[in-house]
Amino acid sequence: MNLRSMAIAACFFIAACANTPDTMRERLAAADLSYQAALLTLETLVDNGTVTGDLAAKAEVVVVNASNALDAAHIAIVSSSSDMELYINAAIQAVNLVIEFVKEKENESTSSLGIAPGGNFTGWVWSRSYG
Amino acid sequence: MGKINDLIAKANSENRDVTDAELNEIKAMRHEIEDRLIAKLKAAQNP
Numbered sequence: 001m002n003l004r005s006m007a008i009a010a011c012f013f014i015a016a017c018a019n020t021p022d023t024m025r026e027r028l029a030a031a032d033l034s035y036q037a038a039l040l041t042l043e044t045l046v047d048n049g050t051v052t053g054d055l056a057a058k059a060e061v062v063v064v065n066a067s068n069a070l071d072a073a074h075i076a077i078v079s080s081s082s083d084m085e086l087y088i089n090a091a092i093q094a095v096n097l098v099i100e101f102v103k104e105k106e107n108e109s110t111s112s113l114g115i116a117p118g119g120n121f122t123g124w125v126w127s128r129s130y131g
Numbered sequence: 132m133g134k135i136n137d138l139i140a141k142a143n144s145e146n147r148d149v150t151d152a153e154l155n156e157i158k159a160m161r162h163e164i165e166d167r168l169i170a171k172l173k174a175a176q177n178p
Contacts, residue, residue, distance in 0.1 A: 021139065025149035029139055032157045039164045046171045056175035063172070067165050074158055078151050 024084050028073050028091070035066060035095040038102045045105050055105070062097045069094035 021030040042059060045051045051059055073091040076084040138153045 023148050025154060026139055029149050029154065029157055032161055036161055036164055039168050043168050043171060046175050052175045052178050056172045060169060060172040063165065063169065074154060078154065
């Protein structure tokens with residue numbers, strides 16, 4: 001396992017073991033954490049040629065959607081919007097789409113990320129219960 | 132990534148919420164990763 005694979009594996013571990021988010025701000029931070037870890041894995045899948053062509057186009061769409069949703073949630077929180085929970089939930093749903101996409105492609109990949117195909121990604125979707 | 136998780140743990144240990152500055156730091160890190168990844172995704176669409 002190279003250093004990059006070890007770093008990504010650590011991200012999965014950290015995401016799975018993150019403190020349970022209680023407040024809106026913690027929920028946003030934790031969603032962002034999970035999302036960033038997913039992006040790093042997705043980047044590796046692009047680098048190793050697993051995600052190309054139409055798949056890359058689909059990945060771009062879900063990533064941009066999640067990015068916009070997280071940005072909107074960020075604005076809602078720092079401006080103390082009364083609708084912040086709606087924005088947070090929308091962001092979490094968008095992040096989960098990215099996580100599901102990465103999980104699916106990683107399971108199909110024969111590359112080694114230091115995580116066996118079909119490995120434990122359960123910790124990634126903790127946020128689903130907030131949806 | 133561990134740094135972000137540490138922010139949440141630190142806020143909990145200090146019995147306070149995550150601050151605007153901390154959220155902004157997380158957002159900035161995310162945008163850095165996104166910019167790099169989206170460029171790669173665009174390139175991968177036309178290999």
